[in-house]
Amino acid sequence: MNLKLYNLCLVGFGNVGRALVRLLLEKDERMRREHGVAWRLTGVGTRRMGWLANADGLDTTALLESGTPAHTRCADVNEWLRIAKADVLLEASSLSKRDGQPAISYIRAALEHGAHVASANKGPLVHAYDELRALAREKQRCFLFESTVMDGTPIFSLFREALPVAGLRGFRGLLNSTTNVVLAEMEAGRTLAEAVKRAQEIGVAETDPTDDLEGWDAAVKVVALARVLMGAPLRLEEVERRGIATVTPEQVRAARAAGMPYKLICRAERRGERVVASVRPEQIPLSDPLAPLTGTTSCLHFDIDVFGLTIIEHKPGVEATAYGLLADFLRAVREPLEPQGA
Numbered sequence: 001m002n003l004k005l006y007n008l009c010l011v012g013f014g015n016v017g018r019a020l021v022r023l024l025l026e027k028d029e030r031m032r033r034e035h036g037v038a039w040r041l042t043g044v045g046t047r048r049m050g051w052l053a054n055a056d057g058l059d060t061t062a063l064l065e066s067g068t069p070a071h072t073r074c075a076d077v078n079e080w081l082r083i084a085k086a087d088v089l090l091e092a093s094s095l096s097k098r099d100g101q102p103a104i105s106y107i108r109a110a111l112e113h114g115a116h117v118a119s120a121n122k123g124p125l126v127h128a129y130d131e132l133r134a135l136a137r138e139k140q141r142c143f144l145f146e147s148t149v150m151d152g153t154p155i156f157s158l159f160r161e162a163l164p165v166a167g168l169r170g171f172r173g174l175l176n177s178t179t180n181v182v183l184a185e186m187e188a189g190r191t192l193a194e195a196v197k198r199a200q201e202i203g204v205a206e207t208d209p210t211d212d213l214e215g216w217d218a219a220v221k222v223v224a225l226a227r228v229l230m231g232a233p234l235r236l237e238e239v240e241r242r243g244i245a246t247v248t249p250e251q252v253r254a255a256r257a258a259g260m261p262y263k264l265i266c267r268a269e270r271r272g273e274r275v276v277a278s279v280r281p282e283q284i285p286l287s288d289p290l291a292p293l294t295g296t297t298s299c300l301h302f303d304i305d306v307f308g309l310t311i312i313e314h315k316p317g318v319e320a321t322a323y324g325l326l327a328d329f330l331r332a333v334r335e336p337l338e339p340q341g342a
Contacts (some may be wrong), residue, residue: 003036009043009115010321011077012092013063013105016120017044017145019322020090027326037335043084045106052081077106081201088332090325091119092147097211097220097236099241100127111135111143119326120147120206120321126236127226142332145228145322149175149221150298153313157331159229167305168229170269175221177262177296178205178212179244183281184294186249187256195249204296209238212242215279218266222277225300226268233277234268241277247281259286269303293322 008024010017024039031037040057051060051074059069081089089110091101100123106278107117107124115291124143125145136143146156159166178196181204185195196213199205219239226234244264255262260283273322274289284291289310293299294327296317301310306337 003032003038005038005040005136006087008039008090008329009045009053009084009110010090010092011045011084011103012094013295014044014092015318016092016321017046017326018089018176019318020092020325021064023319023322023326024225024264024274025060030326032159033199033218035330037330037333038263043080045077045080047224049075051075053080053084055085061277064076064326077109078113081110081115083174085112086113086115088116088118088329090329091117091121092321092325093121095121095123095220097126099125099218104128104132104264107132107143108266109134111139111141113300114139114141116142116329116332117144118147118325119143119145120146120325120334121145122220122224125227126220128185129224129227136190144328144332145224146328147156147321148224150300150311150313151316151320152322152324152327153298153311155225155300155311156228157327159310163304165252169303169305170267171225171300172265172267173300173316174263174293174298175266176215176218176264177298178209179215179218180293180297181205181295183244183262183264184250186252187261189249189253191249192245201307204342215241215264216243218264218279219277222266222268224317226275226277230268230270232268234277239279242280242282243297244281253274255283260284261286261291263290265290283295 042055043053046052052071054071070321104124121186132143151207161274178199181199182195185198219241223234223236226232265282266279296315299312
């Protein structure tokens, strides 16, 4: 098998970025043997380090050990992509729910440069999906984003590759791990503050959990799914959103005792020409498939015109998000181009 070498550039080197580099190293031999794909990391960009590039390859060991590999420091993303000779941008920067920046500008720059893009950032799907999809098609490059919803679980690629011309009428599920953990902790007798602290201790909740507790994180995922899979021009402000902070621990415990536990339910459905979406705490019966799901487990049930389909992701860690980026990298460089994404 002929081996082809690709230059990878990574934006963001936090938990996901580090897990991705470790996973690339772990899977390197199989990618070479089974897919004819080799890689080297030629660029890393972070707020702390700036834009580091080396077209001959950065020292991944030094990066993982918080060292500084031999590099050229670049002034901006465009110079960085050029000096690193980027073939693929792996985008794992922080989410901005307000406008999707600066991730949108990074992805746009990479596509203009001629690189494929694999992103774990939901903001570009919410605020610029149509634009970036069109640009990818124009440049004959892939814009892929499997890690944006349910980590590395194949949601977008499933519809793109395995469900041609299937009509998605709606979906319903659990998409936020923090609220799942917090509700379970309140059921066990903790206050909201104690439950949040516990979620932070086990690495599920952010230092500032506001976006999770108020339903923003889940709403962003709902919009991303609706835009990509349903072709709906849904805006974030159109999602009916209510977080779990409106439910008291006493109500949570009483609901569990009555066999109708609370879950933060995400849903979207077609109603005529519109797609209506919501994120809100709902009481569901114990017979509901979502009722027993706890911890970081996520679930989506899809109402498709030919059948129903439920996908459950059991207790993923940061490696699952990293795997979604790795899988998108392989999809982008292996497949005949239908480049616009899902």
